[in-house]
Amino acid sequence: MKAFLFALVGALALTQGLLSAPSAGEGPGSAAILAMPLADPAAALSKAPAMQAESSARPIVLAGSGTVGASRPHYVATATIKPRSGKGAGARLGSASKGYTVWGTGKTSKGYTQITFLGRTGWVRSNQLKRLVVAKYTARQSTVLRSKANGGKKLATIGRDYTLGTVDNARNKPRSWVRVQYKGKTGWVALKHVKKVSLGTAVGPGARTYSDAAWGAAVSKHIARHCPRITVRVSHRKDEYYAQSSPLRITLSRVGHPDPGAAPLKAVALHECAHIMQFKAYPRGFSTLVRHAEKINPRRDGYGIEHLADCMSDSMGAKRSGRLADGSTYYTGYHGKCSSEQKRAAAQLVAGKRPA
Numbered sequence: 001m002k003a004f005l006f007a008l009v010g011a012l013a014l015t016q017g018l019l020s021a022p023s024a025g026e027g028p029g030s031a032a033i034l035a036m037p038l039a040d041p042a043a044a045l046s047k048a049p050a051m052q053a054e055s056s057a058r059p060i061v062l063a064g065s066g067t068v069g070a071s072r073p074h075y076v077a078t079a080t081i082k083p084r085s086g087k088g089a090g091a092r093l094g095s096a097s098k099g100y101t102v103w104g105t106g107k108t109s110k111g112y113t114q115i116t117f118l119g120r121t122g123w124v125r126s127n128q129l130k131r132l133v134v135a136k137y138t139a140r141q142s143t144v145l146r147s148k149a150n151g152g153k154k155l156a157t158i159g160r161d162y163t164l165g166t167v168d169n170a171r172n173k174p175r176s177w178v179r180v181q182y183k184g185k186t187g188w189v190a191l192k193h194v195k196k197v198s199l200g201t202a203v204g205p206g207a208r209t210y211s212d213a214a215w216g217a218a219v220s221k222h223i224a225r226h227c228p229r230i231t232v233r234v235s236h237r238k239d240e241y242y243a244q245s246s247p248l249r250i251t252l253s254r255v256g257h258p259d260p261g262a263a264p265l266k267a268v269a270l271h272e273c274a275h276i277m278q279f280k281a282y283p284r285g286f287s288t289l290v291r292h293a294e295k296i297n298p299r300r301d302g303y304g305i306e307h308l309a310d311c312m313s314d315s316m317g318a319k320r321s322g323r324l325a326d327g328s329t330y331y332t333g334y335h336g337k338c339s340s341e342q343k344r345a346a347a348q349l350v351a352g353k354r355p356a
């Protein structure tokens, strides 16, 4: 039997969004997917909103610089901040809008945090600031996150090549462990198991964090409900994504997708699973479906069967567009919203029925 191959051409077209918050790419899974430029801290600072000194009529725009201190806390404002010389009292130093990044002095007291602002020292409500990553480390080998330096409870296993962030870069004595954040947990890793990397490195899995088998197994979970027992073949060729009808199989490239749990990859996996369901509904005479899909395709661009797979993936829970942890946006699939006719056909196919 002839194998139908549907390459997902251009399915990962990506629109680069503006940074909404100059968060230096911290947080699990940030910027790991699609190999996009990272929010490097310097760039983030240059995009920080203008800051206005109260006494000045013209806004002062700070280009933003500063050395990354070993343990000096770095913050991003989560609301408009109006630092004062005292805790909720004293002289006003000016204001800065949400998204502005500031360095702290390390002092906190009674719900207030001391920061350096326009060359002076001031206090801001702690709940208006969020700590940023000040250093990053990549695991040289698989290692363990522990509750204490030199031991304590095992909190998690970190795969080789995974990049971790730290908000304080704290070391123990004699400096053989470093405190890091990993998937929402704070713990310690042995320094000999990690290497310091640039702040521009994305937090999250690296290309070698997962073996092919582990990566394929993790991606298979995205489609387990609708395409159980369908083999996921792991490809190392860039942009290679397709489904084939004989044998029923999905091929997904892991190039540029270090994190198997990322939403764009899940959307692509569900799109290919949709093709598997199309094949299953039409084991003979697949051209019937191709014709019908084009008939109900409002774009009439020859990609009706692909648009229909997108509509099916929507109904299976794919998020074909969205925002990544670094603030940029992604888009997968063949674009366009689904018409009511396409949605109806998609629902029938997902239910194992033939729309035509």
Ligand SMILES: [Zn+2]
Pocket: 006, 007, 008, 271, 272, 275, 306, 309
């Ligand atoms: Zn397709």
